[in-house]
Amino acid sequence: MRSIPFILALIAAVLPEVECAEKTPPYGRETTRTLPTKRRQVWAVAPVINLSGEQGVDPFLQADLVFQQLQQVQGVTVVPVNRVAEVYATLKIAQVSSPEQASLVCDLLGCDGLVVASVTIFDPYNPPKLGGAVQLFMKPRSYNRPIDVDPRELARQSTPREVDATPALANGSTVQVVGMYDGANGTVRDALRRYAAGRNDPLGPLGEKEYLVHMDRFCGFAYGDMIERLIASPKLNGL
Numbered sequence: 625m626r627s628i629p630f631i632l633a634l635i636a637a638v639l640p641e642v643e644c645a646e647k648t649p650p651y652g653r654e655t656t657r658t659l660p661t662k663r664r665q666v667w668a669v670a671p672v673i674n675l676s677g678e679q680g681v682d683p684f685l686q687a688d689l690v691f692q693q694l695q696q697v698q699g700v701t702v703v704p705v706n707r708v709a710e711v712y713a714t715l716k717i718a719q720v721s722s723p724e725q726a727s728l729v730c731d732l733l734g735c736d737g738l739v740v741a742s743v744t745i746f747d748p749y750n751p752p753k754l755g756g757a758v759q760l761f762m763k764p765r766s767y768n769r770p771i772d773v774d775p776r777e778l779a780r781q782s783t784p785r786e787v788d789a790t791p792a793l794a795n796g797s798t799v800q801v802v803g804m805y806d807g808a809n810g811t812v813r814d815a816l817r818r819y820a821a822g823r824n825d826p827l828g829p830l831g832e833k834e835y836l837v838h839m840d841r842f843c844g845f846a847y848g849d850m851i852e853r854l855i856a857s858p859k860l861n862g863l
Contacts, residue, residue: 655818657848659699659855661863666735667694667760668703671712673719673742676755681746684709689840690741690758693848697855703735723798726761731769736863737762741847748839751807758850759800762863797859805846807836819845 659665672686687705694702711732712718719740720726726738738761745755805812820832835841 655821657697657852657855659697659860659863661699661860663863664699664701665737665863666701666703667737667739668708668730668733668735669694669705670708670720670729670738670740671705672756673740674746675742675744676746678743678746680748681743685840686741686743686843689844690739690847690851693844693851694739696848697851700855703733707733708738720761723761727763727767728769730761730763731767735763741850745804750836752836752839752842753804753806754843754846755804756846756850757800757802758847758854759798760854760860762797762799762860799854799857799859801850801853801857803846803850803853805842805849807842815849816842816845819848 669687669691671683672681672690674681674683674686684705691702691704694700708729711729714732715725715728717725720729720738726740730736730738739758740761741756741758743754743756745753747753807813807816816835817832820835830837835845
């Protein structure tokens with residue numbers, strides 16, 4: 625009989641811990657992305673082009689975010705932005721202005737494609753906004769690097785006239801996706817909630833809301849969504 629109070633006290637001490645354990649939110653599972661190709665692709669990431677007019681957009685930081693998202697795509701090996709920047713400096717160009725320039729950069733890097741992202745709207749305040757595009761230039765399989773080529777001349781030669789169509793890669797592909805992500809939009813928040821599953825600590829002080837207060841995380845979500853649509857393009861079938 626003397627042990628009954630002790631047992632009751634032990635049960636009272638254990639019950640709160642059991643209840644807390646049951647209420648602990650489980651970790652989610654992030655969605656995996658796969659590029660369905662015949663062979664593994666090697667893509668390089670270029671510095672992001674800032675068209676927003678905002679001084680706070682760092683082309684290399686944004687390119688690193690694109691790089692991180694592409695690294696999560698199965699079937700793709702990613703070349704970081706610093707390697708592309710070195711090639712740009714060698715060619716004395718600030719960015720690629722034509723598919724021919726992009727093919728030259730790919731050939732010098734030994735990769736299959738060049739990913740160029742651009743930012744048109746950048747608002748880091750809650751709720752954040754990001755508008756932009758992700759473009760993939762694929763090097764043609766039959767590409768032969770010109771001898772003693774001036775990359776700036778390549779840009780001038782490929783500039784379309786009024787009667788010409790937008791230049792495209794011969795035997796290659798140019799794929800572009802565009803997106804506008806407003807953190808105040810309900811559909812964007814729904815997509816963000818799905819993306820955040822498995823990518824945030826459910827016991828953290830903010831949980832999935834950290835994607836609305838940290839612009840880098842919000843940009844990562846936006847680039848991830850555009851990349852997901854990019855790799856689903858029919859143009860990339862059969863690579």
